[in-house]
Amino acid sequence: MMTEMIKGYNFAFIDEYAKREIRRKILKAVSIPGYQVPFGSRELAIARGWGTGGLQITLSLIGQKDILKIIDQGCDDSVNAVNIKRFVKTTTGVAITTDTLKATIIQTRHRIPEEELIEEQILVFQVPYPEPLRIVEPQEAQTRRMHAEMDYAKIWVFLYENIVKWEEITIGARYPVMVAGRYIMDPSPIPRYDVPKLNNASTLYLFGAGREKRIYAVPPFTEVKPLEFEDHRFRIENFEGKSCQLCGSTDTFLDEIVTGDKQVYSCSDTSFCEKRRKNPQTPRST
Amino acid sequence: MGYVAAKGGREAILNAEELVEYFRLKGKSLPLSVKALKEQLRLACDKVMSEGSLYAPELAALALKQAEGDTIEASFLLRAYRSTLPRISYSEPVDTEEMSILRRISSAFKDIPGGQILGPTRDYIQRFLRFDLLGEKEKKNEHFSHINEGEPVQKAPKVIDLLREEWLLPQPAVKTNKEPYDITRCALIFPLPRSGRLQAMARGEEGGMMAIAYSSMRGYGDTHPTLAELRVGYIPLKIKHPITGKTVTAGEVLVTEVEIIAGKPTQTGEEVPQFTLGYGLVFGHNERKAISMAMLDITMKTQEPKHPAEDQEFVICHIDSIESSGFTAHWKLPHYVTFQSDLDRLRKIQKEKGCKLETDISGKK
Numbered sequence: 001m002m003t004e005m006i007k008g009y010n011f012a013f014i015d016e017y018a019k020r021e022i023r024r025k026i027l028k029a030v031s032i033p034g035y036q037v038p039f040g041s042r043e044l045a046i047a048r049g050w051g052t053g054g055l056q057i058t059l060s061l062i063g064q065k066d067i068l069k070i071i072d073q074g075c076d077d078s079v080n081a082v083n084i085k086r087f088v089k090t091t092t093g094v095a096i097t098t099d100t101l102k103a104t105i106i107q108t109r110h111r112i113p114e115e116e117l118i119e120e121q122i123l124v125f126q127v128p129y130p131e132p133l134r135i136v137e138p139q140e141a142q143t144r145r146m147h148a149e150m151d152y153a154k155i156w157v158f159l160y161e162n163i164v165k166w167e168e169i170t171i172g173a174r175y176p177v178m179v180a181g182r183y184i185m186d187p188s189p190i191p192r193y194d195v196p197k198l199n200n201a202s203t204l205y206l207f208g209a210g211r212e213k214r215i216y217a218v219p220p221f222t223e224v225k226p227l228e229f230e231d232h233r234f235r236i237e238n239f240e241g242k243s244c245q246l247c248g249s250t251d252t253f254l255d256e257i258v259t260g261d262k263q264v265y266s267c268s269d270t271s272f273c274e275k276r277r278k279n280p281q282t283p284r285s286t
Numbered sequence: 287m288g289y290v291a292a293k294g295g296r297e298a299i300l301n302a303e304e305l306v307e308y309f310r311l312k313g314k315s316l317p318l319s320v321k322a323l324k325e326q327l328r329l330a331c332d333k334v335m336s337e338g339s340l341y342a343p344e345l346a347a348l349a350l351k352q353a354e355g356d357t358i359e360a361s362f363l364l365r366a367y368r369s370t371l372p373r374i375s376y377s378e379p380v381d382t383e384e385m386s387i388l389r390r391i392s393s394a395f396k397d398i399p400g401g402q403i404l405g406p407t408r409d410y411i412q413r414f415l416r417f418d419l420l421g422e423k424e425k426k427n428e429h430f431s432h433i434n435e436g437e438p439v440q441k442a443p444k445v446i447d448l449l450r451e452e453w454l455l456p457q458p459a460v461k462t463n464k465e466p467y468d469i470t471r472c473a474l475i476f477p478l479p480r481s482g483r484l485q486a487m488a489r490g491e492e493g494g495m496m497a498i499a500y501s502s503m504r505g506y507g508d509t510h511p512t513l514a515e516l517r518v519g520y521i522p523l524k525i526k527h528p529i530t531g532k533t534v535t536a537g538e539v540l541v542t543e544v545e546i547i548a549g550k551p552t553q554t555g556e557e558v559p560q561f562t563l564g565y566g567l568v569f570g571h572n573e574r575k576a577i578s579m580a581m582l583d584i585t586m587k588t589q590e591p592k593h594p595a596e597d598q599e600f601v602i603c604h605i606d607s608i609e610s611s612g613f614t615a616h617w618k619l620p621h622y623v624t625f626q627s628d629l630d631r632l633r634k635i636q637k638e639k640g641c642k643l644e645t646d647i648s649g650k651k
Contacts, residue, residue, distance in 0.1 A: 015372050021471075038473030042369040047362065048612030050619065073623045080619050082295035110623040128616070140599055141476040167638045172627030191627045211609045213473040237630040255622055256629065268623055 005093045012059040013091040018042050022060035022215070026206060029217035034179025035147070036130050041213040044087075051084055051109055052210030054126035058088065058107050061122065067095045069103035074111035074253070074268035081109075098271045110173065112194040114252055114272040116285035117203040119220060125188040127209035130216065132176040132186040152184055155227070163232055175234070178225045179218060187224075193236045193253045197285060198224040239265070247276035251284060310354055323347040332540070332570025333357050337607055338364025339470075339489035340371075341539050341569050358491070358607045365489075365608050369470075376465065378524040378533055382543050382567075383441055385519040392445050393513040394547065400442030405518065406571075445515040446545050446563060455547070455563050476599045483586060483598060484579075488568055491607030492575040498605070499578035502585045502595035509585055509595075511564065514545040518571050543567045546580040562587060 010016065018040070025039040044052045062068065068088060072081040076098040084107065085096055097103050100113040109126040117123060133143040136154040146152065155176060162169045173189040177198060187198060188207060198205065198218055205218040218224055226234040243250045244267045245257075252272065254265040267273035275282040311317075324331055324347035334346040338361040345367065349360035389405025392398045404410075449455045467482035474482070487495060502509045520538040527534050544566040551559040564587075566579030581595075588596040595601060604610065 009370055013370060015370065017372065018369075038475055040469075040471040040473060042470075043362075043365045043608060044369065045366045047615055048609045049614075049616035050612060052612075073620050075620075077295055078620055079295035079299060082299060086296075086299070109619075110621075128613070139476075140474075140603075144475075166635045168631065168635045170631050170635070172629075172631045173624035189621075189624045191623055193627075211613055237627055238634070253623070254626075256626055268626075 006090045009091055011064075011092060012062055012088075013044065014042050014056065014059055018056075019060035022056055025215045026057065026060070026217065029206070029215045030204070030219050032183075033219055033222050034183030034185040034216060036214040036216045038213055039215050041210045044210070046084065046087055048211045049128065050080065051107070051126035053208030053212075053215070054107050054109070054124045054206075054210075055084060055087070055208070056210060057124045057206050057208040057215065058105055059091075061124075062088070062092055062094060062105060064092070064094060066104045067097050067102055069097050069100060069106045069271075070108075071106070071111060071113070071269075071271075072109040073255070074113070075270045077270065100269075100271055110189050110191075111253070111268060112190055112197045114267075114269040114284040115275075116283070117201065119202045122204045122206060125190075125205065125207045127186065127188045127207045127212075127214070129174070130186055130207065130209040130212050130214040132174075132184050147183060150182070155184065159227060159229070163229075169232070176227050178227060180222050180224075184227070185216065185218075185224075191237055191253055192226070192234070195224075195226050195234070195236070200224075244273060244276075247273045248280070249273070249276050252276075318351055320344060320347045320351060323350055327355075329571060330355070330357055330360075332572055333492060333575075334360045334364055336569040336572055336575065337361035337489060337491050338368065340364050340368040358611045361491075362608050362611065373471075375525060375528070377536070378526065380521050380523070382517065382521055382541075383444060385442075385517060385521045385541075385543075386538070387442060387517055387519040388435075388571075389518040390442060390515065391513075392515045394445060394515075398445055398515075399448075407573075442517075444545070446547075449514070449547070449561070453558055453560065455561050474602060476602075478598060478602060480583075483602060484565065484567070484583065486602045487566070487579040487582060487605065490575075490579070490605035491610070492572060492578070494605040494607065494610065495578040495582060496574055498595050498601055499581040499585070502581060502593060506593040507585055507595050508550075509548060509581060511546040511548050511581060511584065513577070514547050514563075516542070516544045516573060516576070518542045518573070540570055541567055542570065542572050542576040544573070544576040544580040546577070546584060548584045 012019070022039060025037045029035065029037045041053065042056060044055060046052055046055060058068070069076065070081045070085045070088070072078040075081060088094065089096060100106065100115045100117070103121065105122050105124060106113065107124040107126065112123065131140070131143050133146055133155055136158050137143050137146065159169055173191050174186055175192045175195050177185050177187050177195060179185045187195060200221055200223060202220055204220055207216045228234040237253070239254050242254055242265045244252060244254060245264045246266050249267055252267045252269060255268045257264045257266060267276070272282070272284065324343050327347070327350060330350055331343055331346040334349055334357055335341055335343065337357070338346065338349070342364070346360065346364060349363040350357070352363060353359035387403060389407060390400070390403045392402065446455055450457060466485070467479045469482050469485050474486070478486070501507065520540055522535045522538050524533050525536050526532070546564040548562040548564065552562050553559060562584055564580035564584035566576040566583065568576045568579060582601055585595040586598040586601060591597040
């Protein structure tokens with residue numbers, strides 16, 4: 001990109017001791033899938049709440065040979081993605097790509113790319129609320145106890161009451177999942193459409209919450225199941241009858257665009273959409 | 287295609303950066319010197335150092351200039367710079383009895399050993415706008431030749447030590463010289479040790495802390511404290527010399543220190559019922575923040591919290607302006623994927639409830 005590397009700062013901004021601590025916490029997170037590992041989150045030159053958790057993971061892992069992709073809402077070119085790319089580029093000089101398949105590290109906010117990720121890649125999620133139980137319990141001391149004891153009754157009751165009141169579970173994005181049959185985890189505000197991609201995937205998924213100072217992980221080939229009832233199954237967003245106005249896809253997650261007099265749709269994953277426009281047969285992960 | 291969402295972001299960001307600079311300078315006034323800001327916006331610089339958690343008066347003034355006077359933004363600039371600096375060592379414990387005092391008051395006793403010193407305070411200045419400052423040109427500093435700032439009161443004894451001698455306050459905890467809990471290296475875990483709570487408050491935002499402390503003074507709680515002592519002054523910062531191992535003074539730091547007594551008998555663990563002590567220490571001259579900190583130190587000692595100010599998780603998690611301002615601002619980021627998910631839920635529920643949406647809000651079919 002356009003920016004020169006900044007002088008007077010360490011490679012990847014944070015100091016090496018901090019990076020080592022974060023890598024150790026990542027290892028712990030990988031060892032206990034779905035468990036939130038507290039870490040000494042550093043302030044960055046990017047505001048808290050703007051992806052500093054994911055960014056600290058990326059900065060602590062990245063090396064000069066890495067190829068980085070950063071997306072926000074599936075889009076490589078949104079202001080926030082551009083801003084974070086500019087920061088990483090300025091402090092590391094690494095190569096940046098928009099091609100999902102060429103990246104070694106992908107940092108994302110609110111989406112998992114449409115194309116299938118492979119074992120050599122790492123997907124880093126930006127997390128605003130690491131605690132899936134926060135909707136039913138405000139106190140951190142309590143939610144930690146609930147996880148330790150697998151005391152998950154409150155959230156099950158919450159889901160049940162949702163169905164009683166609304167005939168439907170009202171959670172849009174951030175749908176809680178059970179990881180490896182042990183910890184309930186917040187998958188970050190990805191749409192429900194992306195949740196099945198967490199299950200038994202080839203790729204390492206790392207989650208960073210900077211403000212809330214937590215790191216957690218879903219290692220490759222781990223069972224991840226959305227919370228559901230036998231008689232009320234988990235459902236993804238419904239795009240029946242809709243298609244992307246640019247590439248014509250009917251099987252991707254779509255952004256709804258309000259033009260004033262009609263609703264139109266386009267792929268949220270902009271890099272994938274471009275590929276589909278060139279080759280309509282480009283496969284997405286299933 | 288009119289709608290490109292937040293695409294073309296790169297150019298827009300660079301343009302925004304240029305516009306910010308344009309609005310800072312378009313009036314063509316003389317550039318503010320960092321020295322003038324450091325001296326004449328002394329209290330704003332102190333606030334920025336305190337909340338940015340880095341004692342660096344010149345950098346604080348620079349941050350204020352860069353942020354056009356937005357103290358939260360300036361604190362953020364300083365904090366972000368701070369996190370790139372390696373931690374070389376811990377200082378020796380500070381003894382505030384060694385303070386070169388600029389100001390020292392106690393509301394507990396009419397007179398105290400060492401004396402009450404009003405010092406530079408606006409407390410008793412009536413709040414009339416000084417229109418003469420509108421056109422301030424003359425250098426007035428020569429008018430102050432009679433003021434001698436260089437004679438600090440030496441070793442004034444602490445008011446709370448007098449109370450401790452009479453067993454009205456608990457004795458200080460045994461000195462273990464353990465490394466304190468460091469919230470910049472360890473994540474917050476609750477219950478947080480007191481050293482962690484005090485550290486979090488020392489870098490907390492004045493307004494946020496004052497609001498929560500005020501709630502306890504006003505009615506959501508029952509704290510009616512007495513200010514044992516408030517002092518403002520320079521304390522020597524000592525470190526162990528890395529080679530000789532001897533204690534050397536590395537510099538001095540301006541701080542505000544407050545000790546507050548909750549005026550209710552409590553079982554403190556000693557044999558007799560005693561008062562509870564609250565402590566506040568902040569970088570720079572900031573009395574509101576130091577008092578709020580000492581108040582919250584008391585309220586958070588409550589074993590069974592009933593009010594917000596008594597709940598340490600509530601207090602500690604919500605007073606850091608770098609975190610709260612970042613998250614408050616992040617709602618400006620695109621959320622259209624998550625909103626799409628929410629729309630999907632609501633439309634599904636409306637459909638299942640059999641809602642007949644004949645017209646939309648504008649009345650169109």
